[in-house]
Amino acid sequence: MVWNRNSITAMLGIKYPVFQAPMAGGMTTPQLISEVSNCGGLGNMGAGYMSPEEIREDIKQIRKLTDRPFGVNLFVPDLDVSANADDISSMGNVLERFSSELGMEEKPSLPEKDYAALYRKQLVVLMEERVPVCSFTFGIPDSAIISELKKQGTIIIGTATNVKEAVEWEEAGADIIVVQGSEAGGHRGTFHRVESGMIGSMALIPQVADAVSCPVAAAGGIMDSRGIAAAMMLGAAGAQLGTAFLTCRESGAHSLYKQALLNAREDQTDVTKAFSGKPARGIRNRFMDEMKGRQALPYPLQNDMTAPIRKQAAKLERPEFMSLWAGQGVGMAEEVTVKELMIKLVKGTEALLDK
Structure with a gap:
């Protein structure tokens, strides 16, 4: 098979068919x-x-630096999110x-934000x-x-964490579906029951590929050419990598965050709601441990309340209070340039699949 000549x-x-994951923050x-x-x-x-x-400013900068296609990712807001005053005060x-x-003087509180208007x-x-x-991500x-987007020629990519979500995305008009296995770092893209979005990539990719007719890109724990090749053998037409790109020199990750990724092992990640109120996989730290068992506010309210703490922690170089999102493949992270990483991914995948 010629791995790089396909529908994607x-x-x-x-x-x-290699995507760099759209990691927010x-x-x-x-x-x-x-x-x-x-x-x-x-x-x-x-x-x-x-x-x-x-x-808008970043789009302009990107267009100055490349004439090639690129993507922008948005979060679909949940308009029914709320929390009562007692729960907010208790979390504070x-x-x-x-x-x-x-050393922060103000008690954590909930800022007023209109996410629907921002979206x-x-x-x-x-x-x-x-x-x-x-x-x-987080919905359709x-x-x-x-x-409207398709009318102007924009390609639509949806995020799914189970077969039902993928089928709904295809029915809604997605051109490509990113299938996010439970190994993935950062937030789960689940928009159904939380438990329904914790399926591993090896089980999820072939079942989604069989259920939809549009091309599928696999995400979750993929760090090198072996992961890309395996995903394509399972029925994916492409692969999306996040953690692997975070340790690239061009990434905007804080230096402490990059060091944590480069020093972490595969057994040191966990899924938590503590930082944002939505399940997300990151390197276990003191904040996650001490918040275990506590009921977080729903996303994005919990995220808003912890944001100043995470910002101050980064400023003071205290990674034990930062959200260090990472996938289960983190033990393979390397300090490289994007070009070095892409060359390795391409050559390695060619060696494995172009036979």
Whole structure:
């Protein structure tokens, strides 16, 4: 088989079916995204927490650095999220001992944010800028949004963590579906019951590939060419890597975060709701351990309450209070440039599959 000539490469106009995961929180710099695209893959912006102005500016920067396709990822907001005042106050009390230890004077509180309004404004920018690829996590956008994006030629990528979600995404009009196995670092893309989104990649990829007719890209624990080749043998037409790109020199990950990734073992990650209220896999640390068993506020409320603590922890170089998202393949992380990583991935996958 010629691994890099398939439905995904043809649809996206890229050389290799290798995606850099759209990791939110400043990880995906224009330099990282553009270099992945320049090397023949698909660079992706994790824009979930970015303001419309920041998204537009980064798109302009990316276009200065590459003329190749790239993607932008948004979080589909849950409009029914709420918490009562007692629960919010109680969580503030729990988090206060961490903020006090970090020398923060104000007790953790919940800022007022309109996520639905932010999402609408983010979408306006993507449509005005006519981005080549738009991916979505945590849900499926309204059909009118998908229709409008497709009308202007944007490729739509959905995120699924089980067969039902993948089928719903295909019915909604997804061109490609990223299938996220439970090994993946960061937030689970699940938008059904939490428990339904914890299936391992080896079991999930072939079942989704059999259930949908659109191409599937595998995500979760893939760090090298062996992972890409295995995913493609299981029925995927491409692979998405996150943790592997976080330790690249072009990534925006904090130096402490990069060191934690480079020093971590495969048995040191865990899935937690402590930081954000949504299940996410990261390197176990003191914050995760001490928050175990406590009921987190729903996402994104918990995320908003812990954000100042995580920011202060990074400033003071206290990784025990930072969210160190990482997949189960973290033990294979290397300090490299994007170009070095892409060359290894491409040559290795060719050696395994082009026979």
